[in-house]
Amino acid sequence: MPKRLASSLSDEVLEHVFSFIQSEKDRNVVSAVCKSWYEIERWCRRKIFVGNCYAVSPEMVIRRFPQVRSIELKGKPHFADFNLVPDGWGGYVLPWITEMAGAYPWLDEIRLKRMVVTDESLELIAKSFKDFKVLVLASCEGFSTDGLAAIAASCKNLRELDLRESEVDDSSVHWLSHFPETYTSMVSLNISCLGSGEVSFSALERLVSRCPNLRSLKLNRAVPLDKTANILRLAPQLVEFSACTYSAELRSDVFSNLAGAFSNCKELRSLSGFWDVVPDYLPAIYSVCSRLTSLNLSYATILSPDLIKLVSHCPSLQRLLVLDYIEDSGLEALASNCKDLQELRVFPSDPFDAEPNASLTEQGLVAVSLGCPKLQSVLYFCRRMSNAALVTIAQNRPNLNRFRLCIIEPNTADYLTGEPFDVGFGAIVEHCKDLIRLSLSGLLTDCVFEYIGKYAKKLEMLSVAFAGDSDLGLHHVLSGCESLRKLEIRDCPFGDKALLTNAAKLETMQSLWMSSCSVSFEACKLLSQKMPRLNVEVIDERGPPDSRPENCTVDKLYIYRSVAGPRFDMPPFVWTKDEDLALRLSP
């Protein structure tokens, strides 16, 4: 019966039906129904997401999906954000661009994260894709303003240029001026990562004034207040805006100009930037506060009283990023004012100081969990915590789906009882049944991993540091967490046994990172032999792992599944079981 049904619908009809299916996961399921659906689906897939650029080769992607318009690629593992991946590890986008330049002339969107992008790649993009529209480079590096100039000059239909948190070299080229006078299509521009030399104000103003569809503008730190006001007046239709404010005393003319400019912006919903903000200027944004849904104050060194005032003007807030200067009192104010809050991130203002410099404790988070019924996503840095607080949070907010807690000092125990946080995090995973992301911290034994393996059935990403007692901890996670895709571990006593026992599990996951743990090179080689579809990379700058005594553990280990086989661009400090030097690029 099913067979007849499948063939009774023509290809065109199926293709039309498939066009309503946008989610990648659903598309993958559709393509697995039968051979003909697989064929139809692969010809009409327009959007590709590759979570690990080494899991598949560009040739393979192109072979299966010949008519792609949009691609998203991620390169380095997440812990690269914290300098745990040495420079030169990999994640180069050029091979992808080179292949796609030939195969996808109509590619119009490229989104990259943690990849090495060169000016050559950017120039190739500019040259090869005639209708290029969207370029997002998140946490990327390796390119300069020369590459940006090429994009600006050639991409006549560019709608989005987003360089969020990338590292851009200043080549002293006035790249913004390379947008021709005829260019008017910008919708979203994020250049907040650029240094002061890299943006010309006059070019920026001219660009903003001729792009009527501009909805999101994130400027860099160096734009002074009076320029900020000018730009806002040129683009009152903005929905998202990021700018800084000078450290300077209040000048009433500048203030009223700024306040006036903001009051024109009826569509503004999201504000960020605020580097060096002077609290006296904050009231200039009060006119837009009631409509704000997203506020990023995580670079603003303003103190609790001013933060409380600001937050009390923002009843529609859904997303708040802030420094620990907000303190428990500020979070209590947030809890009573912002009932729509969905996401909270509290960062440490002075992370490397042993002593806290702001009165932020577990109380603030408890207050928000109690007061904000829609809270789903939490990232919280603090210096003390208790199991009681964690249990309360878990019971108040079973709808949490992302919970990342960082108790700054490793191995900190419950400050009330001296106990590890096994019970507290256990409560989180038990009550928050939809939890997809969890980061642990503080003193933790193998018990917490037993809870996680038992309850965290929807967990996709787990980050662990300075925790656990033995291999049993790792074993609980690998054997229990059915939905696990990414596991990243540092400084835990997990070793060969758990890894080898759960080798098959690793193929069901995207990747596993382990650094400063207890895994031997022998085990890595064994795992690599046992599991040909895993790339097992030992990252060790101390020299060949073979040359050290047998029970010496590897420095860093990155294991990921791949259908592309071993990669060809490994630097000298990445060791695999293969001694084949042809696999290495030599200087």
Added chain:
Amino acid sequence: MEGSVGYDNDLNLRATELRLGLPGTEPVSIVRSNKRSLQQVADDDCGVNGCRSDDQNETAPPPPKAQIVGWPPIRSYRKNNIQTKKNESEGGGIYVKVSMDGAPYLRKIDLKIYSGYPELLQAIENMFKFTIGEYSEREGYKGSDYAPTYEDKDGDWMLVGDVPWEMFITSCKRLRIMKGSEARGLGCGV
């Protein structure tokens, strides 16, 4: 300090304990590295009980902490923004990128940690696993295919070593190990 046995409620030894922390706060932070020594790794049979029970009772004051790499987990971007503020008052490191012709990767170094050219060049040799030749003012770097060069504030490429060290570290924007004839070309004077 041997363990909880040392704390006798009658004697209230806690009151006389020397520890780090403000008066009135409880000594709660038991800093103990989870890193095992090689000996422990060899001996441990990965049992469930591990060494935890002994360690938990240690309450010796934590030693002064060196900064742990990558901890707390704060993105470089955010750290740089905090750092920029601090540098503006205190004076931080001078980070420059180092590239080598033919190598697909870049390294970043802090020029401030080196006291002079010999140390810097040694570090670069170690980083890229090659040797730089002998430097002479007249002929540049002889004896190897490579020459270390740098881009200065004016955008010009200069041979490393031609100017006094202090001048170098304030004017160097990035380093590049050049190979072959390009390198030899630079060797003949500034």
